[in-house]
Amino acid sequence: MSCELYKSEIYAWRAGSDAATFQPLFDHMAICPECARLFGQVAASDERLQRAFRAIPESPDLEDRIFAGLAHQRAQKAARKPIWKPWILVPVLASLLIVFLWGIEHQLQQARLNQEVTAFLSTPPALQIDSTDRHRLLEWSSAKLAGPPTLPSVLNKVEFRGAAAVTLVNHRAVLLKMKDEQRASLLIVDARLTQQNGFQTMREKSGSASLWSDGRRTYILLFDGNEQQMHAYMAKMGINT
Amino acid sequence: MASVQVSDQIFDDWVRQYHRLLYGIAYWWTGSRADAEELTQEAFFQAYRSRSGLRDIKAVKGWLVGILRHCYAQMNRKGHGKMEVSLDGMMDEFEDLNQIGINAPDVSQALALHQSLDRLDERHRLPIVLFYFQDLSYREIAEALELPIGTVMSRLARAREILHDRLSTRQKLTIVKKAAGS
Numbered sequence A: 001m002s003c004e005l006y007k008s009e010i011y012a013w014r015a016g017s018d019a020a021t022f023q024p025l026f027d028h029m030a031i032c033p034e035c036a037r038l039f040g041q042v043a044a045s046d047e048r049l050q051r052a053f054r055a056i057p058e059s060p061d062l063e064d065r066i067f068a069g070l071a072h073q074r075a076q077k078a079a080r081k082p083i084w085k086p087w088i089l090v091p092v093l094a095s096l097l098i099v100f101l102w103g104i105e106h107q108l109q110q111a112r113l114n115q116e117v118t119a120f121l122s123t124p125p126a127l128q129i130d131s132t133d134r135h136r137l138l139e140w141s142s143a144k145l146a147g148p149p150t151l152p153s154v155l156n157k158v159e160f161r162g163a164a165a166v167t168l169v170n171h172r173a174v175l176l177k178m179k180d181e182q183r184a185s186l187l188i189v190d191a192r193l194t195q196q197n198g199f200q201t202m203r204e205k206s207g208s209a210s211l212w213s214d215g216r217r218t219y220i221l222l223f224d225g226n227e228q229q230m231h232a233y234m235a236k237m238g239i240n241t
Numbered sequence B: 001m002a003s004v005q006v007s008d009q010i011f012d013d014w015v016r017q018y019h020r021l022l023y024g025i026a027y028w029w030t031g032s033r034a035d036a037e038e039l040t041q042e043a044f045f046q047a048y049r050s051r052s053g054l055r056d057i058k059a060v061k062g063w064l065v066g067i068l069r070h071c072y073a074q075m076n077r078k079g080h081g082k083m084e085v086s087l088d089g090m091m092d093e094f095e096d097l098n099q100i101g102i103n104a105p106d107v108s109q110a111l112a113l114h115q116s117l118d119r120l121d122e123r124h125r126l127p128i129v130l131f132y133f134q135d136l137s138y139r140e141i142a143e144a145l146e147l148p149i150g151t152v153m154s155r156l157a158r159a160r161e162i163l164h165d166r167l168s169t170r171q172k173l174t175i176v177k178k179a180a181g182s
Helices: A003-012 A019-029 A033-054 A062-080 A086-122 A134-144 A227-236 B008-030 B033-049 B057-077 B087-099 B104-118 B122-133 B138-145 B149-181
Strands: A160-168 A171-178 A184-189 A200-204 A207-213 A218-223
Touching (some): A003 A033, A003 B149, A086 A160, A086 A184, A086 A200, A086 A207, A086 A218, A134 A160, A134 A171, A160 A184, A200 A227, A207 A227, A218 A227, B008 B033, B008 B057, B008 B122, B057 B122, B057 B138, B122 B149, B138 B149
Antiparallel strands (some): A160 A171, A171 A184, A184 A218
């Protein structure tokens, strides 16, 4: 290797460098006074440079200025910090839980309603009172239910031939058999089982049903026939909302 | 590696411990006291904002120097900094050094160094300052400058050679100019 190449090695060397890496350089300097002299000059120059690099102008208030800037940043961050706190989630989560549970309960009630309506369609209960006297039937029914012995006006044209006290989805109910149509009967339930203002139609294998509510009671028209036949009957009797 | 939690108190300790180091590096990089002060402050402000990105608390010095380098690059990109410092201005700054006990040969050497660094290519100036001023290892310099260690070694060797050559002649010139100005 030439002295020119060892020169770059001299500039690459620093105190604490790996001895094995620079061993060829030291071997060369042992026999080359020129390179040894350069090495000495560079080492001396390094010492002078390190001293020179330590000579930096004072900046007495720099630390204070940095802390002032940091304090400003921290104050800004604190001002931007949202007022959100984890406990705000508690009422939100509670509301969501209530809605969720209500939804589940509603689904379960709907499933049970369908199941019990199907049972009434396939196996109607035996009549407990036989009468075509509307007033008497309603008086009898009101004793089984809470509230006055009245029916909504949409049922004004309907005539009955008997009644039975039953329960539907754990609520008191009365089943009235129609006089003018053997396949039709009416369930009056002492509870609101639907949120809908209009008719909710239910189709089952054993028949059809139409459900509506006046806000306090629920009325379910049970019909031993298909949906079309049931609607024809309802139209004929003026049952619509 | 997960990031470390740096409290305000820990960060304040770092400011006390490293602000002179960063200021010194910035001073030799920029050649200007005002620029160095601005860079040092900005580096600490950026470091504070990004302290959640620090992966190893032992590497804080290199991390801060790395941020300082980013700030320096930003300053250059924006065209700020590199305030023109006259020879008289430099001498005034070094007059102050005489008052705080740095001896005259070191001051004259520093003045000559100032002028030499100013003419040094940036890719040589950045590592040479870290090498001499902070005595960082090749590996630490490589990490701070985000360069391969081989590149750092070759640039440093070249920078030392240039500086060595220049200083052996420029020191005399500076002292002559100073004498003429006084």
